[in-house]
Amino acid sequence: MLPFGPISTARQRLPLWLSALAASACLSTSTARGPTEPTAIARNAMTDLEAQVFTDPDSGLALPYRLFVPPACTAETPCGLLLFLHGAGERGSDNQAQLGNDALGLIGPAVQAGNPTIVVYPQCPKDMQWVDAPWADGSYTLAQTPISQPMAATLKLLASLQANFSVDPHRLLVTGLSMGGFGTWDIVARHPTMFAGALALCGGGDPAAAPAIRDVPVWAFHGDQDPAVPVRGSREMIQALRKAGGNPRYTEIAGHGHNVWIVAYRDTEVLRWLLSQRRAP
Numbered sequence: 001m002l003p004f005g006p007i008s009t010a011r012q013r014l015p016l017w018l019s020a021l022a023a024s025a026c027l028s029t030s031t032a033r034g035p036t037e038p039t040a041i042a043r044n045a046m047t048d049l050e051a052q053v054f055t056d057p058d059s060g061l062a063l064p065y066r067l068f069v070p071p072a073c074t075a076e077t078p079c080g081l082l083l084f085l086h087g088a089g090e091r092g093s094d095n096q097a098q099l100g101n102d103a104l105g106l107i108g109p110a111v112q113a114g115n116p117t118i119v120v121y122p123q124c125p126k127d128m129q130w131v132d133a134p135w136a137d138g139s140y141t142l143a144q145t146p147i148s149q150p151m152a153a154t155l156k157l158l159a160s161l162q163a164n165f166s167v168d169p170h171r172l173l174v175t176g177l178s179m180g181g182f183g184t185w186d187i188v189a190r191h192p193t194m195f196a197g198a199l200a201l202c203g204g205g206d207p208a209a210a211p212a213i214r215d216v217p218v219w220a221f222h223g224d225q226d227p228a229v230p231v232r233g234s235r236e237m238i239q240a241l242r243k244a245g246g247n248p249r250y251t252e253i254a255g256h257g258h259n260v261w262i263v264a265y266r267d268t269e270v271l272r273w274l275l276s277q278r279r280a281p
Contacts, residue, residue, distance in 0.1 A: 049107075049121070051095045054160065056153035063153045064095035064123040068107045069165065070116035078168040080117035080196075080275060081161060082106060083154065085176030085183040088135075091124045098123040101177060102265035106275075110268050115275040117173070118165060122157060124150045130176070130183030135204075138233035140182075142189055142206040151187060170279045175199035177261045178229060181220075185237060188213050197277025199270070202226055202260050204233025207240035214246035217277050221264045223256030 049066040056063065073079035084106060090097040098121045105111065106119050124130055132148045133140035161167065172195050176184040181203020188198050189209035197217040218241065222234035231252065238250040253260055264270050 066121040072116040080171030082173040085180030087178035138230040177201040196279035210240035210244040214244040219249040
């Protein structure tokens with residue numbers, strides 16, 4: 001059994017409408033807002049998510065991905081570009097599993113309104129990771145952890161999308177959960193001037209990278225009873241960012257376990273916050 005939840009089928013994880021958020025979720029920090037109504041996902045969501053495969057020209061690694069492109073994206077009106085990094089339970093090659101765990105909330109009309117954003121959902125191959133570090137440690141040392149093959153391929157995929165679509169270079173965004181939460185911290189730390197905003201769920205990173213990324217708007221979520229990734233993973237990153245002069249948001253959910261995405265990705269205001277971020281020219 002993987003520590004990041006069971007592998008689920010697309011049929012189980014692609015509801016036409018997101019289920020209601022449990023009212024018992026308790027937000028324990030002053031920056032937290034109560035959950036809003038879950039985002040309604042268009043009934044044609046799957047037809048809007050084109051299935052493709054990107055092959056890294058250097059490593060030869062095949063990276064399946066799904067792509068959502070809002071109709072509003074034109075040469076005259078560039079869109080943002082959001083990278084979604086899934087958790088360990090969604091690894092594989094079916095090009096569907098990565099759309100689970102409320103990931104489709106990012107393309108909901110209420111979230112996209114006012115800030116149309118391309119969303120790319122790459123799928124990490126089986127037995128590989130976005131970051132080659134033990135999740136249970138909660139943190140790792142960036143200088144001693146070479147970039148993983150899937151993450152290197154993902155960066156090239158982002159470059160390809162920027163070359164082929166009308167993308168606002170000041171609106172590159174990233175979010176991820178669990179293994180993808182580690183990936184979110186990792187990609188921002190390796191490219192501190194690239195991203196306009198990051199939403200990191202139940203992950204961890206290298207606190208020593210905080211001074212380099214202190215100006216990146218970050219919102220982290222973690223449950224204080226997480227049995228898979230220790231809550232210190234997020235606590236240490238947030239503490240290091242604040243010590244470095246940053247102003248990150250942090251929502252720690254009292255009594256909650258690993259699946260904090262049922263809070264963050266079902267809250268329209270959290271997702272709208274992410275899509276509204278813009279990096280200064």
